[in-house]
Amino acid sequence: MSQADIRFERVSKSYGILDVVKELDLTIRQGEFLSLLGPSGSGKTTILMMLAGFETPSAGTISLGGVRIDPLPPHRRNMGVVFQNYALFPHMSVAANVAFALEMRGIRRAEIEMRVSRALDMVQLGAMKDRRPAQLSGGQQQRVALARALVFEPSVVLMDEPLGALDKQLREQMQLDIRALHKRLGLTVVFVTHDQSEALTMSDRIAVFNHGRIEQIGSPREIYDHPRSRFVAEFVGETNLVEGTLASAGAEGTTVELAGGGTIRVQPSNLGQDAGRVLVSIRPERILLGTDATTGNSYPATVTDAVYHGDHLRVQLDEGAFGFVVKTDRKGGEFAPGDKVLVSFAPSDCWMLPA
16 A cells, blocks of 8 residues: 555544445545546545545544544645536636635745646646636636646645536546546546546546445446446446346356346356346447347347437347347447347356346
8 A cells, every 4th residue: 555545444424313424444546546436415525525624524534645634624635626616716817716725825926926837737728827717618617626726736636526517528528638637647536426437437446336335446447347236237337137046157157047038148257156146237338239140148139219329329129028228339230119130249248246
């Protein structure tokens, strides 16, 4: 563990009888981009506010580099914070907004000007330093908020849904810009979001929260390809879930006997050979549609709906015992309700979960 890691040890937060965060143990590695992902009310923003110093834990400790910081006020934690609503002063120029935190720290004027210029150059707003926030676009205002968080050279930057107010195209561009800044500066970034795509795009690791606890933490690929619970499988992306019973697991492969009849071959998982009832997760984009049999799992099905999404078709299927949603790139042609197709997918694209 690095000397500058952040550690939550058995941290809880309650408001009266409402437990928002429950005995959280979490280590945030120095220099990593960690996203706290979850639905509204899952506790992720409360965790960020406790780390920033705007909320006090009801129990447990928070440390940075082995030193407890939970008793310290926000201004002594050396953390930059970026909020969703930007929180810019409308009557002050861009440069003055960015300089404010330095002035409150009693930094000399010459150094303030140097740091502000450098921070604005980082976010490509040096030419707009004399403008007021109202004269900027939403994306530019968010860049000012980011520059303000970076200007005093914090060891950690905390971001609370910072891109939620931006349109889709601008949000995607800002995701790449923030990710590039993180890599260039080597910052530790803790990023709160409820947007699964955003977390998958930007993060080194993702912590998925549900009712104040971590359901799963891991790399974006681990979270998406190998979810450990039904909640994670359904919350992070879209999936098809099929119920069954583990029939066999060994060198020949793993087979699940489906509740509606038939079997499905799946990749080995960590559930063990006595898992009993299980769920099988198959992501919609991993399923092939056609009329010829392929290796792996194949089932005849009927198209019940097909919706055009530009870059793909979203096809709803009825197999008889269960239904499937498939995302196809349309290279196999168009599909219409009533079409008979073959649904095919490899065992390596099927992941077993506890039922």
